[in-house]
Amino acid sequence: MKLTIERLGHLGDAIAQGPEGPIFIPGMLPGEEVEGTLAGGRLTDVRILTPSVMRVKPPCPHAKSCGGCLMQHAADDFVAEWKLGIVRGALAGQGLDAPVRGIKASPPQSRRRATLAARRTKSGALIGFHARGSDVIIPVPNCQLLHPDLMAALPGLEALVKIGGSRTQELTCTVTRSAAGPDVVVMGGKPLDGQLQLELARVVEAHGIARLTWGDEVVALRANPVQRMGPSTVVPPPGAFLQATEHGETSLLAAVSEALGPQKRIVDLFAGCGTFALPLAQEAEVHAVEGDSAMTGALDKAARQASGLKKVTVEARDLFRRPLEPDEFKSVTGVVIDPPRAGAEAQMGPLVQSGVPVIAMVSCNPITFARDAKVLLAGGYVLDWIQVVDQFRWSSHVELVGRFSRPHMQR
Known part of the structure; x- marks a missing residue:
């Protein structure tokens, strides 16, 4: 046919x-x-x-077999316009329109965090990405997606799998680049006992792994896996959310800062470990709200140890079940909100009622962004512009920042 x-x-x-x-x-x-x-x-x-x-010819030799990238066969200009079209289509689906700026795409070999599949084999260990729509693991020794520091961590991951894996159980290895070396979380490995913990610790030392978390337990800490956020150094809890590339984080932060402009007091909703809160605190007081208490603890510690920041307060709170109420935005001049893929539907109503003059909404899902944006626009806000960011190169994922303002709002 x-x-x-x-x-x-x-x-x-x-x-x-x-x-x-x-x-x-x-x-x-x-x-x-x-x-x-x-x-x-x-x-x-x-x-x-x-x-x-x-x-175009795919830049990676694994493109045909590996399921980690979907769009290496297309020119960069085509992929950029396709992703901009995804955002415009999501807006149109809600009857919305807004100026969509160009796209800021992270370069190849810039992913600083990845989750790899692994399995112990008869001759050693197999580690890589799944083939598309399959549980077959494809090794990726020449991956053009991952940062060279993550590629350099593969021998250490293989050593961990040989010791703590099995030939019948697949492991997942999440590895994050940090200033002190790879930060590794392994799930699905053998149960810990004294001997296994000792052997894992030896691998950590031999391969320069900063921190190893086995299941839910930190089993070895050679050095704190610090991440820089503004003037602060943060030690995220194991497996904590982190933007996929440094370029992507910088692009999102630049758009958020431009959207907010000069502010006196900012609320950062779904604040994570402080991606936006800590840099913004150089110029404004920030109240950071996040559902994960381990992440708010890391943010709070980083803020207290940094110099040159204005007042930073943190609150561990489930914003899906208990969104901030309108009166809790009293004296707030700007809001940053960066929800997960499900969006922040429960928070939109109170945000509208609060009348905060400007909102910078970050999203990794244009569909839920458009849904939530419609609530803000119905409540009197204007969607001034959208900046699209592509830090998941060669994938279908799209991220964006939207600026919402409320004209003539009296506070």
Whole structure:
């Protein structure tokens, strides 16, 4: 069967119109003519008859087998416009429109955090990403996504898997780049006993791992895995949220700072370990609210140890179940809100009622961003602009910052 690709879906699959409806074909681009065998709404054994001018040679040798990247076959300009289109489409789905600025994309080999699959084998250890739609682990010794420091950590991860893994149980290894070396969390390993802990500690020393968390227990701490946030150094709890690339974090922070402008008192909702709160505290008082008490503890400690910050207060609070109420925004001049993918639907109503003059909303999900934005706009706010950030290169993920203001609001 011959088909012509019409468009890409929001997850990156190409879509063509078949005799009985849409057909999904991974790895293709709009305008391409392809031929293959139709099987249950998908085309298999695909052959490209007419390639797109936007098709490029994937920069990574693992691109065809590894499921870590979906869009290496497309030119950067195409991917950028596709991701901007995802944001515009999400807004249109809620009947909204706003100026969408260009995209700021993180460079190759810049991911500072990754979760890898691993398994002990007869001859050693297997570690990498899953093949797309499969539990098969694909080794990625020449990965063009991960930061060189993460690539250098792979031998240490393999050593941990050889000692603490099994041939029947898959492990997940989350590794984060830090100033003191890799910060590693391993899940699914053998139960800890004295001998295993001793052997793991030896691997930590031999491979320069800063901290090793096995399951829920920190089993070795060679050095604090510090992260710099503004003028502060933070020691995040194991597995804590961190922006995927330094470039992405810098881009998001720049957009948030521009959106807020000069402020006296800021509330940072879903503050994490202080990605925005600590840099913003150089110019304004900040109250940081986060549901994870371990993260608020790390933020508070970093703020107390830093110099040159204005007053920083923290609060551990589940904003899904107990959002901040309107009267709790008294004297607040600006808000930063950076919810997880589910968005912050429960917080939108109180935010509207609070009348805070300016809001910088950060989002990793354009769909829930648009839903929540609609509530703010219905309450009198204006969506001034959106800055799109792509720190998950070659994937379907999109992040953004939106600036909301309330014209003529009297406080």
